[in-house]
Amino acid sequence: MPSLPDTLGKPARTDEEPAPALELRSITAGYPGRPPIVQDVSLTVPAGESVALLGPSGCGKSTLAKVAALLHRPVSGSVTLHGAPVTGWRHRAPRAQRTSVGFVFQQPRTAADPRLTLADLIAEPLRATRAVPRRDRGAADARVRPLAATVGLTDDLLTRRPHEVSDGQLQRACLARALILRPALLICDEMTAMLDASTTAALVDAVETYRAETGAALLAIGHDRPLLTRWCTRLLDYPATPAPPSPPPVTARPIAHHH
Numbered sequence: 001m002p003s004l005p006d007t008l009g010k011p012a013r014t015d016e017e018p019a020p021a022l023e024l025r026s027i028t029a030g031y032p033g034r035p036p037i038v039q040d041v042s043l044t045v046p047a048g049e050s051v052a053l054l055g056p057s058g059c060g061k062s063t064l065a066k067v068a069a070l071l072h073r074p075v076s077g078s079v080t081l082h083g084a085p086v087t088g089w090r091h092r093a094p095r096a097q098r099t100s101v102g103f104v105f106q107q108p109r110t111a112a113d114p115r116l117t118l119a120d121l122i123a124e125p126l127r128a129t130r131a132v133p134r135r136d137r138g139a140a141d142a143r144v145r146p147l148a149a150t151v152g153l154t155d156d157l158l159t160r161r162p163h164e165v166s167d168g169q170l171q172r173a174c175l176a177r178a179l180i181l182r183p184a185l186l187i188c189d190e191m192t193a194m195l196d197a198s199t200t201a202a203l204v205d206a207v208e209t210y211r212a213e214t215g216a217a218l219l220a221i222g223h224d225r226p227l228l229t230r231w232c233t234r235l236l237d238y239p240a241t242p243a244p245p246s247p248p249p250v251t252a253r254p255i256a257h258h259h
C-alpha cells in the first residue's frame with residue numbers, strides 16, 4: 001500500500017495570505033437612546049501590520065475601538081478576528097477570542113483599580129483567566145517582573161498603588177497588563193495622549209519590541225499625526241469608509257412677518 005502523502009490534513013496551499021488580525025465591516029454603533037455615533041465604518045488590520053486610525057476628538061474612534069476589542073456590542077456590522085467571526089461581545093464572547101485582543105485605554109486613572117499594587121494590576125488578566133492560580137503569587141510574579149522591565153517599570157514601583165505613581169508609570173503598567181496574555185492584536189486608544197515625549201517614546205518602543213517578538217498586529221488610535229506616521233506602516237483617516245453624500249442645501253424659506 002502506498003504511503004500517504006505527508007501533507008494529509010494540511011491546507012492544500014501554503015502560500016495563502018494569513019487571515020487579517022482584525023476586519024470591521026460596516027460597523028454602526030452607539031449608545032442607547034441616541035443616534036449612532038459610528039456609522040457604517042469598515043477597516044482591516046492585516047496580520048502582523050501596524051495600522052493607525054486618525055480622527056478628531058469625539059468622532060467615535062474609542063467607540064469603534066471598543067467594538068473591535070469585544071467590549072461594546074455594535075448595532076450592526078461584523079467583526080472578524082484572525083479569520084474567526086465574532087458572535088458575542090463582553091461576557092458572551094468566548095474567552096480565547098477576548099484574550100486574543102489587548103486594549104490600552106487613554107486614561108490610566110480610570111482604567112486601573114486604585115486598590116491594586118501595580119504588580120497585581122498587571123497580573124489581573126492572569127488571575128481572571130486562571131492562567132495562574134489565584135493565590136500563587138510566585139507564578140504571577142514570574143510572568144509580571146520580566147514584562148514590567150520591558151515597559152520600564154522597576155521592582156520598587158511594582159509594590160506601589162496607582163496614587164503613588166505618575167500617569168506615565170501607571171500607563172506603563174496598563175500596557176504591561178494589556179500584553180500579559182500575549183494578545184495577537186493590540187489596540188492602543190490614545191495611549192500616549194497625556195504623556196510627555198520621553199514616556200511616549202518608551203511606550204512605543206515597548207509595543208514595537210513586543211510586536212517584533214510575537215508578530216502581533218497593532219491598531220493605534222489617536223490624533224497625533226506625526227507620531228502615528230512614525231509609528232505605523234498604514235494610516236487611515238476616520239471614517240475609514242467614504243462619508244455618505246452630504247444632504248442637499250437647506251432651502252431658505254421666507255420669514256413670515258406678523259403684523
Ligand SMILES: Nc1ncnc2c1ncn2[C@@H]1O[C@H](COP(=O)(O)OP(=O)(O)OP(=O)(O)O)[C@@H](O)[C@H]1O
Pocket residue numbers: 031037055056057058059060061062063064190
Ligand atoms: N458610554 C457612553 N454613553 C453615552 N455616550 C457615550 C459613551 N461613551 C462615549 N459617548 C459619546 O460618544 C461620542 C463619541 O465618543 P468616542 O469616545 O467614541 O469618540 P473619540 O473619537 O474616541 O473621542 P476622544 O478622542 O475624545 O476619545 C461622544 O459624543 C461621547 O460623549
